[in-house]
Structures are given as C-alpha cells and as structure tokens.
Amino acid sequence: MDMFKLRFAMFLFFLSLPLFSPGKIIAATQVFCPGETSINTALGCIPVEMDKFMAWILPYLFGIAGTIAFLLMVYGFILMATSSGDPKALQGAKETVTSAIMGLLVSLFAIFLLRLITLDILKIPGIS
DSSP states (O other), X not given: OHHHHHHHHHHXXXXXXXXXXXXXXXXXXXXXXXXXXXXXXXXXXEEOSHHHHHHHHHHXXXXXXXXXXXXXXXXXXXXXXXXXXXXHHHHHHHHHHHHHHHHXXXXXXXXXXXXXXXXXXXXXXXXX
16 A cells, blocks of 8 residues: 555656746856856856865855754754653754754864865965
C-alpha cells in the first residue's frame, strides 16, 4: 500500500510540473556582461576570473550556511517544545541545537580564516 501511495504522489508531482513551469523561457541576448570579464546567466553576471568569482560566491555560501544553521536551531527548539518531557527526545533536540550552533561557529571561523589568509597574509586583491 505504501508503494502505491509513493507512486501516486510521484505521478501527481510530475503531472503538475507543467502547471508551474514558465510558459516562455527568454534567453540572454548577450553572453558577456559589460566589462567582458563576466558571463551573463540566470543568476546574474558571474565573474570568470578566480579572485572575482570567489568574492562573488563566498557571501552567498556563508549566507546559505547561516540560514541552514538558523533553521536547524528553530527546528531543535520546536523539538524541545514538543518533547513532552521525554528524555530521549529532549536530548536529541539539545544535540540538534548544539550542532547548529557549532556549525554556525565553524562558518564564522572560516570567514575569519579566509579574510586573515587572503587579505593579511597573501594580500590577494579583489577579495574584501
């Protein structure tokens, strides 16, 4: 019975895909953005040079890491609130929150190390 439900859910999902897809896909008319050092994509102008690419992508990566850590903390707090005094559930919720906080601290430490190494030690231009 569970396999039938799974197949039916997958059927409905794939059946509904055309309803949510855009009717017309408009391609970019220019391959290169102004300045000729970046490529025009759906995400915007992505730099092709390594130092500019790293400076472009790192804020997004650390923002995603912070968002995931925040969502995991919220999830852990919800688990704590709904544990109903069960020691195992409460311990699992505490571990979830602790892991999220440790992940956030590792991410912040990585930002610090990246800036220390690239700006102060190696003096790589373009990353700020």
